[in-house]
Amino acid sequence: MLLWGQWLSGAWYRQRLSGCCLYRCYTLFSSASASGLAKLLHDKLLQPLSIFCARIVSGNEIADNRLNLNQNMGGDIMAAKKAVKKTVKKTVKRKAASKIKDPVFETVKIERDKGITFLIMNRPEKRNAMSPQLHMDMNDAIDYLSIDPATDVLVVTGAGKAFSAGQDIKLYFRGTADDPAARAKARRASNAWRWQKLSRFPKPTIAMVNGFCFGGAFTQVCACDFAIASNTATFGLSEVNWGIIPGGIVSWNVVQVMNYRNAVYYATTGEPFNGKRATEIGMVNKSVPAGKLKAEVMKLARLMQEKSPAAVRYTKEAIRSVRFMNEPEAADYLNAKSDALKHVDKEDSRGQGMSQFLDEKSYRPGLGHFERRNKG
């Protein structure tokens, strides 16, 4: 009953799993499998039913999975052996970047390098300050790239010497001051791409902070899975310097990546800090000399390309989501997420990984990743 109540009231649960009601019931009962009745229902009724429904209902993600019943029933080693036999060495055929006709935007640029897509805020003469138009363009570009099969990793960066100088004080603030509808539209677009869409982007995302990064631009840095900065990038919660608070959701973002003392300090002083300091306080993963920034970002992006895309996606979603859950919610969610991963992973990463370690002895999971031979 408790779990049932959680399911009814838990918006988080409904949001996180696929749209199929019966599939939710399946994951719910999976987590209650300690009870005999639940186990019986799970084994005899819900598991076959959920697999049937998953095939029918969830066309994009679940329908073309390899549903490995042996694996679900505990035959992991057998499944791993079969997976090796089934494994066909495939190379992912990609269109050359020059052949992809990306849409053209007024304030945003898309560049490509073998599966790595650079989404570039492109108003260098205004230090990539975010105008309402830039928000609209970024929204459209992220929608387009989120379903782009040629994007394995997304890198967000800025043209010229800035990452982004934050909201455009002239066009975003003054320009919409007397037009509440225009302000509301710009604010909605601004929050949608910088947080909702970017933080839920299905592929790994890297913020490449190449220069000035102020105010509202902190949100897209925090939304990305990783952030790498130039040592000489200049960060600042500069809102206080011109009489406003870190609004939008900037204050909420910074207390998640840096500790409370630093968040209060930098937000109330407006003191600028460089890439090295940004690393020390958790704002970015690392900083490197400006001349090595792109190479460092590419190194991480290429590493992401080598890992199982389904495992990476589910891992980043899990880490992001559990932050806002209590322990029982997190345990239940992670059980369901683990079960779901087996169904959505077209490459059977778990089977490949297990077999290459246990049977082939060709790698050690503690020291590196398995070789992806089943690229989907």
Ligand code: COA
């Ligand atoms: N909003 C509107 N315009 C901006 C801007 C912003 N956030 N940041 C830069 N610009 C504009 C400048 O007004 C200037 O426009 P102009 O050429 O028409 O005069 C142009 O971009 C270049 O800026 P400039 O200040 O001359 O460049 P700089 O390299 O000397 O300094 C910054 C760069 C980023 C340090 C400085 O522009 C700045 O402090 N910007 C505001 C940053 C900020 O506080 N953002 C938070 C907003 S919530």
